[in-house]
Amino acid sequence: MKNVIITGTSRGIGYELALQFANAGHQVLAISRKTPQEFIEHKNITCLSVDIGNETEMIEVEKFLSSSWKKVDIIIHNAGSLINKPFSQLSQTDFKTVYKVNVFGVANLTRICLPFLQNGSHVVNISSMGGIQGSIKFPGLAAYSSSKGAVITLSELLAEEYKEKGIAFNVLALGAVNTEMLQEAFPGYQAPISPKEMADYIFNFALTGNKYHNGKIIQVSSSTP
Numbered sequence: 001m002k003n004v005i006i007t008g009t010s011r012g013i014g015y016e017l018a019l020q021f022a023n024a025g026h027q028v029l030a031i032s033r034k035t036p037q038e039f040i041e042h043k044n045i046t047c048l049s050v051d052i053g054n055e056t057e058m059i060e061v062e063k064f065l066s067s068s069w070k071k072v073d074i075i076i077h078n079a080g081s082l083i084n085k086p087f088s089q090l091s092q093t094d095f096k097t098v099y100k101v102n103v104f105g106v107a108n109l110t111r112i113c114l115p116f117l118q119n120g121s122h123v124v125n126i127s128s129m130g131g132i133q134g135s136i137k138f139p140g141l142a143a144y145s146s147s148k149g150a151v152i153t154l155s156e157l158l159a160e161e162y163k164e165k166g167i168a169f170n171v172l173a174l175g176a177v178n179t180e181m182l183q184e185a186f187p188g189y190q191a192p193i194s195p196k197e198m199a200d201y202i203f204n205f206a207l208t209g210n211k212y213h214n215g216k217i218i219q220v221s222s223s224t225p
Contacts, residue, residue: 001025001026001027002021002026002027002073002074002207003026003027003029003069003071003072003073003074004021004026004027004028004029004072004073004074004075004076004206005028005029005031005061005072005074005075005076005109005113006018006021006028006029006030006031006075006076006078007031007032007052007076007077007078007079007105007109008031008032008078008079008080009030009031009032009036009039009047009078010032010033010034010035010036011036011179011180012177012179012180012181012195013078013126013177013179013195013198013199013202014030014032014076014078014079015036015195016195016196016198016199017076017078017199017202017203018030018039018045019038019042020199020200020203021044021203022042022044022045023044024203025044026044027044027046027069028044028045028046029046029048029061029064029069030045030046030047030048031048031050031052031061031079031109032047032049032079033049033050033051034049035047035049046064046068048060048061048064052079052101052105052108052109053081053097053100053101053104053105054100055104055108058108058109058112061109061112061113062112065112065113065116069116070116071116071117071118072113072116072117072121073120073121073122074121074122074123074124074206074207075109075110075113075117075121075122075123075124076124076126076202076206077105077106077109077110077123077124077125077126077151078126078202079101079105080101080102080126080144080181081097081098081100081101081102081144081147082098082141082144082181082184083097083098083143083144084140084141084144084186085140085143086139086140087139087142090142090143094143095143097143098143098144098147099143099147099150102144102147102148102150102151103147103150103151103154106125106151106154107154110123110158117162117165117167118165118166118167119165119166119167120166120210121166121167121168121210122167122168122170122206122207122209122210123155123158123167123168123169123170124170124171124172124202124205124206124209125151125152125154125155125169125170125171125172126171126172126174126202127148127149127151127152127155127171127172127173127174127217128144128145128148128173128174129173129174129175129219129221130144130145130148130149131145131146131147131148131149131150131151131152131173132149132152132173132217132219133149148173151171152171152173152217155169155170155171155215155217156169156215156217159214159215159216160215163214163215168209168210168213168214168215169214169215170205170209170210170213170214170215170216170217170218171216171217171218172201172202172205172218172220173217173218173219173220173221174198174220174221175191175193175219175220175221175222176189176191176192176193176221177191177193177194177195177198178190178191178192178193178194178195179191179195192222193222198220201220205218
């Protein structure tokens with residue numbers, strides 16, 4: 001069984017992923033600012049209520065890994081922040097809010113976990129089709145899509161830097177998924193894929209994708225967006 005860290009587990013894809021891994025017998029560290037009651041009662045889920053955008057709070061992750069797990073098999077960087085505003089209205093604070101979660105949070109958690117990653121470990125970064133070069137871009141998502149592009153490049157660099165240690169870094173660039181975050185940003189829009197359906201795909205990829213991929217960006221989209 002695997003030791004799996006998942007961020008953004010209070011709802012949507014992250015919530016479904018945490019339950020799927022835990023119900024399959026894996027040990028899950030669920031990182032989110034809010035903790036679902038179902039997780040507290042699950043024997044295979046440990047919850048840490050921390051803000052991954054806050055570097056100081058992330059020390060709690062290091063404490064847990066040092067005292068309990070000792071090793072990490074899978075990290076799924078699922079947490080995301082999205083602001084939908086015309087570029088002319090986006091402030092530096094808006095960009096910082098998005099980048100603190102989508103980029104700095106990914107970098108900080110990965111760095112904290114490095115001593116616990118080993119040959120065969122798989123780091124899965126959840127990006128977006130909006131971060132893919134040449135993809136159709138949508139007005140209002142300058143901060144979000146650019147942050148997801150940054151995660152893609154970061155992943156390619158980390159895959160190269162740690163390939164000799166056997167640690168794989170891959171990206172899943174998702175199309176529209178009918179999550180609460182999507183509904184909040186685009187009220188009324190119905191995406192073709194449910195959080196549970198996307199979680200099924202990510203679950204399998206996280207367990208086996210590193211056998212076939214490293215430093216790769218997999219586009220997971222049945223539609224545009």
